[in-house]
Amino acid sequence: MGEVVDGKRESGRAVLGRTLKFLREQAGKSLGQLAEETGYDKSYLSRLESGERLSKVTVMEDLDGYYGAGDLLVRHWQAARFDAFKDQYKEFMELEATARVMWKFSLGVPGLLQTEDFAREVLSGAQATADSGEWVEEQVAARLGRQYLLQQKPRPDVRIILDEAALRRPAASSQTWNDQLLHLEAAAMWPNMTLQVLPFSAGAHHHMTGSLTVLWQQDGSAVAYKEGNGCSRLIEDPDEVLRNRLSYDRLRDLALSPSDSLKFIRAVLKEHKHHEAHP
Known part of the structure; x- marks a missing residue:
């Protein structure tokens, strides 16, 4: 599901969060700007980036569209959702x-x-x-x-x-x-x-x-x-x-x-x- 970091497999949620942060920084946006332009709460977006929260897939569809990332975030989300199950x-x-x-x-x-x-x-x-x-x-x-x-x-x-x-x-x-x-x-x-x-x-x-x-x-x-x-x-x-x-x-x-x-x-x-x- 995730990449191996320091001998441990990184969770799908962590990979998704890291990708979200990378796309935001690559676009030159602060969390505040992203929140204002997408309509999502700033603290919510922050928790997605830190891997603390799993969003609905529709949020990833919106952000894929916002960043012009194809279906990159949706594909990462599909892996991250496994973290919610035994x-x-x-x-x-x-x-x-x-x-x-x-x-x-x-x-x-x-x-x-x-x-x-x-x-x-x-x-x-x-x-x-x-x-x-x-x-x-x-x-x-x-x-x-x-x-x-x-x-x-x-x-x-x-x-x-x-x-x-x-x-x-x-x-x-x-x-x-x-x-x-x-x-x-x-x-x-x-x-x-x-x-x-x-x-x-x-x-x-x-x-x-x-x-x-x-x-x-x-x-x-x-x-x-x-x-x-x-x-x-x-x-x-x-x-x-x-x-x-x-x-x-x-x-x-x-x-x-x-x-x-x-x-x-x-x-x-x-x-x-x-x-x-x-x-």
Whole structure:
């Protein structure tokens, strides 16, 4: 991720910060001038340069444009975002970033399909404390950054099965939930996305305690990743990966078709709007 400095690997966040400072100084700008010309707070920009803070990727897009740096800062940001995650998850994310085919099952709305406000509400839950606002914002930025995977060229082929529970546990904010449902409706129509709903009527199933992801690389190699009950595991053994692929196939057989799943999402959205109009 980073360069080796004095025998130690420099973090991606530190490399990004050093690049930000270099571009600013090369442009002959002070932090105050940069803040005035970009509209970003001076202390915020300073913390980005010192590697203390991870921004949203849109900030890097703005600064790339400001400096005429192409996508240099965005590419450094994509490496720096790994610093926000635990080691095993970093390994999974590296594989996810290069996967050509992704199959996912989730009990809740997965990070790849969360809106910013919904992600912030999820991440501001029981694990957050009164003084952890900055941690939450960094996690939101990192989570939204993963969604770039769905836009990269060539675009990966993605299939996501959502348990109906994901659509029955709304956000606390009515507007946030409305926007999240609209986003799911839009995602279901993306050309590289197959979105299915596993309804409660399908009954009990073997992934009721967590999520499952199966990834295929361009060379045909595959891994599986499971999360649940506070634990996560990256699976690379071919036999075990195959077992998880077959278990995913069984979930897909139980799920609604893509077209019926879209109708289901729209029905939930209609119910939500009706409830808000007639509380």
